[in-house]
Amino acid sequence: MLENLPVALSSLQTALSLGRAMVDVRDSAKAQDQLIKFNEAIISAQQNLIEAQQEHQKLIDELRRAREECEELRRWDEEREKYVLRGIAQGVFAYIPTAYSGELVNAQKLCTNCFDQYRKSTLQQFRVEKGRQLGLRCPNGCPDLVFYDYEDVK
Template sequence: MANLTLHLDSQANSANLRLATTQGVGMLAELSAALGSLKAMSDIVKGLNASFTEAKLNEVKLDFQRALIEATQALANAQASEAAAAARIRDLEDQIVKLKDWSAEKERYALHDIGRGAFAYVPKLGMENAEPPHWLCVNCFDHGRKSALQNKGNGVGNRTIAERGLDKTFACNHCSASIQVSWNNNPVSDRNAMEKKARAPQGSD
């Protein structure tokens, strides 16, 4: 009996140490419940004496088992809460990293008029990072993602064949947004025009 008392006291002290080092209101409440149950178990054993009847001993056993179950459940709940909190922290840390990465990445781009009233995000001169010339979808870019516009060929709509030959359609495979540009315009020619304009003396056409 003395060994059982010492074991329960040791469990209570261990639970008390976890309570002191665990953060969060929910986890503290669950560990407090576990500590209370362990102390109750310790008090049950300390109250035992040699004059107990069989019926009384059975009653104490049931109380002991009930307190043990409550303590085990409370500790399990505390561990689950701790694991959930740790997962949430990792998720938030990942989101912060992604936001920082996107913040740096979007600084490489500028909104650019590519003709015919169409706009796209293009890499700023000197910030291409060895990437080939490309146009990014405005809608996707404004929602925090990069999606290159793809050349879909001649324009569509109620135009004649000759009229359709005067423009090309570029579309986003992610959001299906599309733009129409002159038949001879594309990311490569647009980049060349930007570089030529940058090299030209100020004030020249």
């Protein structure tokens, strides 16, 4: 029986070594699982960062467009100050230069529809064959303005 003792101890030592190896393997597997979870968390964080950067860029672009629009409106307000809405014939209105003091027939006349949409469109005068009327035509296709005489011609 004593002669089997060293073999039994050796077997127990082998079992202990195998047990430790199994614990190491188990710990290694746990570590591998934790590493996989860690990598997934890093990938998720990177994806969230990319999405945040894209959203940030969209906001920067939106801010730039808003600033450009504000600048355009500021310039338009400065330009708008140079013109005044005036009746040029009965029921006919156009924007003319504020400083203009001559006859209306010779004034630069801007389309009111276009002007109110932040565009300057010079009205072109034409004669209407029937009824001996005058007309003003917008190059952007707004309705023609037809009248008999300018207000300052009576």
